[in-house]
């Protein structure tokens with residue numbers, strides 16, 4: 547057993563990681579931003595974390611400062627069976643945080659995967675027992691409910707759903723929750739919803755308040771108390787190849803992601819109990 551990744555031997559030795567898929571079939575709702583910053587906030591409290599960038603757009607890879615030239619072995623090769631997960635893992639500039647990057651080939655993977663009999667479980671199989679020594683794997687899903695997202699949901703222990711505070715948010719998330727239920731029934735009975743996080747909340751906009759109230763009324767306790775505010779520093783950070791937590795630790799967006807991480811950890815304790 548390889549224990550090199552352990553920094554604190556008193557913590558969770560040799561336990562398999564918890565795998566959390568960050569999913570919503572809508573684009574632009576904050577999946578990637580949440581993946582990057584939650585991962586960074588977890589690494590900051592000495593969790594060993596991996597981001598798995600499963601979106602062909604590769605925004606999580608870019609946002610964590612991974613150059614195109616570093617992405618030669620990426621999630622595509624893992625999904626298609628041309629590389630093992632270990633071969634695809636890259637270090638980031640953040641201690642305790644690694645990444646499996648995305649590649650443009652991933653956009654064709656949905657079609658290439660069709661020929662595999664185990665196409666719904668490619669990722670689960672690839673992860674296998676390769677990630678002992680990690681506490682959390684966060685999968686940044688593409689904005690669709692296709693084969694890549696289904697692979698993420700089948701490999702995951704839990705789903706975290708970012709919901710943008712805008713019109714039609716409730717319909718989108720209801721559709722996703724039905725899909726999660728179907729996946730649970732058909733393939734992955736242990737899949738749980740870690741929680742729903744309201745993103746890009748704008749206190750000057752009445753619609754934000756209304757949407758937040760609706761989502762809370764409908765989904766109750768699974769909605770985190772933490773709300774991620776719309777914050778320009780959050781949107782600037784990716785162009786610097788940094789999580790906002792490093793770009794501007796004090797800004798409201800960073801502080802919100804720190805709170806979200808502590809809520810996620812609290813729920814993890816409850817889910818494990």
Ligand SMILES: Nc1ncnc2c1ncn2[C@@H]1O[C@H](COP(=O)(O)OP(=O)(O)O)[C@@H](O)[C@H]1O
Nearest residue numbers: 573574575576577578579746775776777780781
């Ligand atoms: N809290 C926020 N405040 C301001 N801009 C944000 C916030 N969260 C995300 N964004 C911006 O909104 C856009 C979409 O976010 P992103 O995380 O890429 O969504 P998704 O991965 O769901 O497509 C990006 O340009 C991102 O920088």
Ligand SMILES: [Mg+2]
Nearest residue numbers: 577578601605
């Ligand atoms: Mg994204």
